[in-house]
Amino acid sequence: MNIVTSHRKIIHIDMDAFFASVEQLDNPELRGIPVAVGGSEKRGVVAAASYEARKYGVKSAMSSYIAKKKCPELIFVKPRFDRYKEISESIQKIFYDYTDLVEPLSLDEAYLDVTYNKKGNPSASEIAKEIRNRIYLNTGLTASAGISINKFIAKIASDYNKPNGQKTVKPKEVESFLEALDIRKFYGIGKVTTEKMYLLGIFTGKDLKTKSREFLEYHFGNSGSHYYQIVRGFHNSPVKPERIPKSVGAEHTFLENLSSEVFLKERLDNISQELETRLKKNKLAGKTITLKIKYSDFTLQTRSKTLPYFISDKSLILEIATELLYQEKLFNSVRLVGISLSNLNIGSKKNTSINKTISVQLSFDF
Structure with a gap:
């Protein structure tokens, strides 16, 4: 019988409405009013929305037309990705003052493993609070944090007390925290999967826990075991600063250039299906999804996102690829689009059985 000792202290830092907050920071006239980054009043999509706009139901990836109908007072601002990247880099420098185990997920969020940190502070909660305070003092922006024993729980926790808050889920609290959680708040379970779980009578973590591995694999494929x-x-x-370069991908070149995200999204459905076929044929899964866009002038752009678990199913691939598509506005018509999955499970023999494993949570400061 194997004994697995869980003793990591993981922090997930997530900036609050990052793009919109940067615009409000740099332009005082935008503070306190609903702001949408990206799109326009007539066309395009919202890349990010301020908390004032979110109160009206405005959210990222929503069409500008619908966003304006929901919030007539909404102000649209053109994105400035160079500025967002500049601030993101300054924030990441703060992270490295505490640990070298930093795993950025995007410009506005990252995982930190502070189990053994440079400050010698045994409390991950205190470190998270200190980091959030330094971010505010250095940039004028607020951040939220989740702290727990692994990346999955830390990610969920960071969304608990937004904006400008944090939540710690201690080892002894993990079981009750997950059981009480609404299934739609589980990171990685999207709208389609949530609706499917509802139909199966799964509404909370406690409901999910009553289902056998065989039941979940039957209804959700490889994701069921997860x-x-x-x-x-x-x-x-683990929090991994470096990525495995090997990947599996699929791409399509169009007979005519496309200039709308709507038309590109239709193509992504077919590409996701093709990628799923290739992955399952080779019994592979990956954590990092990259969207490749080649414009009509042959300029190449990539957008990536890393998940805390391996995936290979079309539905999840399509969901993340669509999110990346709407991450920022297209700056030209597109002649090629592709999706690749990297950070693969190559060389790692996963033990999917936990029936013979006992998890021992150590008692230490969080």
């Missing part, structure tokens, strides 16, 4: 483990607090993926 759901079986995470609801029990098992998620052993």
Whole structure:
């Protein structure tokens, strides 16, 4: 019988409405009013929305037309990605004052492993509070944080007390925290999967925990085993500063250039299906999804996102690829689009059985 000792202290830092907050920071006239970054009043999509806009139901990836109908007072601002990147880099420098184990997920969020940190502080909660304070003093922007024993729980926790708050889920609290959680708040369970779970009578973590591994795999494929483990607090993926370069991808070149995200989204559905076929044929899964866009002038652009777990199913690939598509506005017509999955499970023999494993949570400051 194997004994697994869980003793990591993981922080997930997530900037609050980052793009919109930067615009409000740099332009005082935008403070306190609903702001949408990206799009326009007539066309395009919202890349980010301020908290004032979110109160009206405005959110990222929403069409500008619908956003304006929901919030007639909405102000549209053109994105300035160079500025967002500049601030993001200054924030990441703060992270490295505490640990070298930093895993950026995007410009506005990252995982930090502070189990053994440069400050010698045994409390991950105190470190998170200190980091958030330094971010505010250095940039004028607020951040939220989640602190727990693994990346999955830390990610969920960071959304708990937004904006400008934090939540710690201690080792002894993990089980009750996950059982009480609405299933739609589980990171990685999207709208389609949530609706499917509702139909199966799964509404909370407690409901999910009653289902066998076989039941979940039958209804959700490879993801079923993942759901079986995470609801029990098992998620052993470490914070990894470096990525495995090997990848599997699929791409399409169009007969005519496309200039609308709507038309590109239709193509992504077919590409996601093709990618799923290739992955399952080779019994592969990956964590990092990259969207490749080649414009009519042959300029190449890539957008990536890393998940805390391996995926290979079309539905999840399409969901993340669509999110990346709407991450920023297209600056020209497109002649090629592709999706690749990297950070693969090559060389790692995963033990999917946890029935013979006992998890021992150590008692230490959080």
